[in-house]
Amino acid sequence: MAITIKDVARESGVNISTVSRALNNGYGVNPQTRELVLNVANRLNYRPNRVARGLVTGRSHSFALIVSDIRNPFFAEVARGAADAARSDKCDLVLCNSDLDPIRQMEYVKSVLEKRVDGILMNSVAALNPEEQRQLAECGVPIVLLNRSASNRAFSTVTADNEAGGVLAAQHLLKLGHRHIAHLTGPRQHGNMTDRTRGFVQTLLAAPEPVNPVVLYGAFNYEGCRDLTNKLLDHHPEITAIFAANDVMAFGTVRAAMDRGLRIPDDLSLIGFDNIEFSSVIHPPLTTIHQPKYEMGYAAVEMLMGLAKEKNNRTPESRVLGVELIERQSCAERH
Amino acid sequence: MAITIKDVARESGVNISTVSRALNNGYGVNPQTRELVLNVANRLNYRPNRVARGLVTGRSHSFALIVSDIRNPFFAEVARGAADAARSDKCDLVLCNSDLDPIRQMEYVKSVLEKRVDGILMNSVAALNPEEQRQLAECGVPIVLLNRSASNRAFSTVTADNEAGGVLAAQHLLKLGHRHIAHLTGPRQHGNMTDRTRGFVQTLLAAPEPVNPVVLYGAFNYEGCRDLTNKLLDHHPEITAIFAANDVMAFGTVRAAMDRGLRIPDDLSLIGFDNIEFSSVIHPPLTTIHQPKYEMGYAAVEMLMGLAKEKNNRTPESRVLGVELIERQSCAERH
DNA sequence: CTGAAAGCGCTAACAG
DNA sequence: CTGTTAGCGCTTTCAG
Numbered sequence: 200m201a202i203t204i205k206d207v208a209r210e211s212g213v214n215i216s217t218v219s220r221a222l223n224n225g226y227g228v229n230p231q232t233r234e235l236v237l238n239v240a241n242r243l244n245y246r247p248n249r250v251a252r253g254l255v256t257g258r259s260h261s262f263a264l265i266v267s268d269i270r271n272p273f274f275a276e277v278a279r280g281a282a283d284a285a286r287s288d289k290c291d292l293v294l295c296n297s298d299l300d301p302i303r304q305m306e307y308v309k310s311v312l313e314k315r316v317d318g319i320l321m322n323s324v325a326a327l328n329p330e331e332q333r334q335l336a337e338c339g340v341p342i343v344l345l346n347r348s349a350s351n352r353a354f355s356t357v358t359a360d361n362e363a364g365g366v367l368a369a370q371h372l373l374k375l376g377h378r379h380i381a382h383l384t385g386p387r388q389h390g391n392m393t394d395r396t397r398g399f400v401q402t403l404l405a406a407p408e409p410v411n412p413v414v415l416y417g418a419f420n421y422e423g424c425r426d427l428t429n430k431l432l433d434h435h436p437e438i439t440a441i442f443a444a445n446d447v448m449a450f451g452t453v454r455a456a457m458d459r460g461l462r463i464p465d466d467l468s469l470i471g472f473d474n475i476e477f478s479s480v481i482h483p484p485l486t487t488i489h490q491p492k493y494e495m496g497y498a499a500v501e502m503l504m505g506l507a508k509e510k511n512n513r514t515p516e517s518r519v520l521g522v523e524l525i526e527r528q529s530c531a532e533r534h
Numbered sequence: 535m536a537i538t539i540k541d542v543a544r545e546s547g548v549n550i551s552t553v554s555r556a557l558n559n560g561y562g563v564n565p566q567t568r569e570l571v572l573n574v575a576n577r578l579n580y581r582p583n584r585v586a587r588g589l590v591t592g593r594s595h596s597f598a599l600i601v602s603d604i605r606n607p608f609f610a611e612v613a614r615g616a617a618d619a620a621r622s623d624k625c626d627l628v629l630c631n632s633d634l635d636p637i638r639q640m641e642y643v644k645s646v647l648e649k650r651v652d653g654i655l656m657n658s659v660a661a662l663n664p665e666e667q668r669q670l671a672e673c674g675v676p677i678v679l680l681n682r683s684a685s686n687r688a689f690s691t692v693t694a695d696n697e698a699g700g701v702l703a704a705q706h707l708l709k710l711g712h713r714h715i716a717h718l719t720g721p722r723q724h725g726n727m728t729d730r731t732r733g734f735v736q737t738l739l740a741a742p743e744p745v746n747p748v749v750l751y752g753a754f755n756y757e758g759c760r761d762l763t764n765k766l767l768d769h770h771p772e773i774t775a776i777f778a779a780n781d782v783m784a785f786g787t788v789r790a791a792m793d794r795g796l797r798i799p800d801d802l803s804l805i806g807f808d809n810i811e812f813s814s815v816i817h818p819p820l821t822t823i824h825q826p827k828y829e830m831g832y833a834a835v836e837m838l839m840g841l842a843k844e845k846n847n848r849t850p851e852s853r854v855l856g857v858e859l860i861e862r863q864s865c866a867e868r869h
Numbered sequence: 870c871t872g873a874a875a876g877c878g879c880t881a882a883c884a885g
Numbered sequence: 886c887t888g889t890t891a892g893c894g895c896t897t898t899c900a901g
Contacts, residue, residue, distance in 0.1 A: 214872045248893090250585050251895040253895090254878065270610045272607065314585065582879080588879090589878080590880045871900100875898085882891085883890085
């Protein structure tokens with residue numbers, strides 16, 4: 200049905216291997232023959248079958264991206280970077296949404312492995328048990344993890360400098376004169392602080408006039424942080440500044456503040472993390488720590504492509520990208 | 535290197551075709567043999583090579599999604615629906631971002647065609663010239679278009695009922711007593727109104743006390759609509775209600791209104807379109823027309839899968855999904 | 870520079 | 886129920 204390399208060969212009066220060479224390398228074949236073949240291929244509207252090619256070369260020229268949910272603007276941005284990086288080397292990207300569900304995640308891994316992707320970029324491996332992680336580490340294709348620096352030395356990682364981000368946030372609030380500061384973040388990681396939280400808290404504690412922030416743990420989302428903010432303000436009316444662990448959480452804080460008749464930044468300073476697009480649209484425009492999301496996706500796929508080339512060198516790499524304070528209008532001096 | 539069907543066959547002492555049967559259909563093979571094979575496959579940690587399989591079956595079990603930009607929350611939602619639909623049939627989705635650039639778009643089409651995807655879901659075919667469109671239509675795999683009902687009878691489509699959405703918006707504003715109404719939309723489509731605009735305008739014109747809205751054309755984005763709103767209000771201070779062609783544009787209007795000291799909804803009623811997630815987060819929460827984005831993605835891929843199965847029946851299908859008015863707090867009665 | 874031939878890993882008749 | 890065989894469309898030695 201579809202037209203194959205054989206048709207091109209017959210039509211140009213050469214052998215299929217010549218066609219193959221003409222279409223690929225270009226060298227080791229007479230320029231005239233080459234041109235002839237190219238013309239015929241073009242005229243016949245020939246489309247090389249990459250799956251047949253992949254079967255023999257062992258490379259599929261595609262990568263998998265497993266994120267919890269592409270609707271999360273953070274991952275959408277990462278995905279765009281990843282897709283662009285892939286495209287720069289004529290590869291493409293298959294999109295998987297895990298919802299952080301270990302079952303789904305492993306199903307997707309299995310599926311893309313069977314399709315022989317050249318590498319996997321994933322967001323969360325944390326949900327997996329050790330056995331599953333081992334299985335992953337030995338699956339035969341390179342894997343890079345996003346924002347999971349500490350989790351496992353078996354994998355390559357690309358992450359933002361979360362700790363530095365926490366430091367930046369603390370310094371900013373300190374400089375504005377705040378002394379009653381809170382940090383609202385996601386679920387407690389069995390005792391361990393996240394890098395982000397650690398940078399923030401330690402900077403505050405190490406200040407000339409040390410401040411001991413109140414840290415509340417909740418959910419990494421809008422509603423969760425709205426509740427958290429209300430709880431915080433009920434018990435700690437003295438608070439004048441809040442650092443939310445991400446922008447969406449910060450939006451929850453904005454809402455809670457508004458409901459309580461508190462004005463941002465007049466009554467309450469607020470700083471977020473991520474710098475998602477809407478943080479500049481909301482009122483007031485949100486001061487936040489910019490995470491280079493696009494670049495992270497891009498870098499991760501570049502790393503994957505590198506790893507895929509050197510089949511032997513299985514040494515995990517790591518890369519951490521810088522963050523940046525974006526000053527908008529949700530923070531003010533304490534008066 | 536990787537372990538193949540041959541290894542499983544040898545290890546279980548049967549022929550590879552028996553292994554194949556045991557692994558796939560399940561019938562036409564002795565239950566005991568089957569179990570044996572399954573055990574061996576499992577023990578060897580065998581991963582069937584889907585690309586080899588695809589080469590012989592002619593189906594890749596993957597679909598392409600070409601959108602202008604996955605960072606647009608509308609498409610992220612569509613993508614999630616599409617990915618979930620694909621997954622329900624053990625297929626997966628390759629993600630392509632065209633930026634509405636005809637070159638990129640055709641490059642991606644070429645690429646996924648060569649990888650033998652079973653179908654393509656795309657957002658915009660409008661940018662393509664007739665020759666390219668013909669090429670697409672004859673490419674041999676089913677294609678469904680998203681939100682492009684009128685563009686071309688050669689393709690299947692899935693779209694929201696945009697016209698009904700326009701009608702809903704108009705009725706709502708009318709009911710609230712507004713008589714000085716504006717509509718802010720994207721670039722003018724060489725004279726033709728979009729379905730959305732048409733529904734809105736015609737409903738207004740057909741009212742008991744007909745109103746003739748002012749319609750302004752600009753860009754489909756935040757900044758564009760911010761400017762547009764300023765222009766509108768400079769020339770038409772009498773306007774009391776605005777219908778923006780999408781939520782992001784509405785956010786631009788919110789910003790412009792705020793800059794001018796106008797209060798929404800007290801001084802100005804505003805209604806958006808799409809119901810993206812942030813429309814409920816912004817202040818005031820935006821009244822808007824909900825478009826079933828997830829469902830559209832889901833339905834489109836379902837349609838693709840159907841089309842892919844009946845290789846002969848090349849009749850384009852069409853499906854239009856309902857929209858819904860979501861009342862929040864950006865519209866008030868005119869007083 | 871070009872052709873012949875083997876084979877990537879799997880499925881699908883066709884026999885038995 | 887199971888084995889044999891012939892490819893799917895392409896790349897890649899190996900000869901010539």
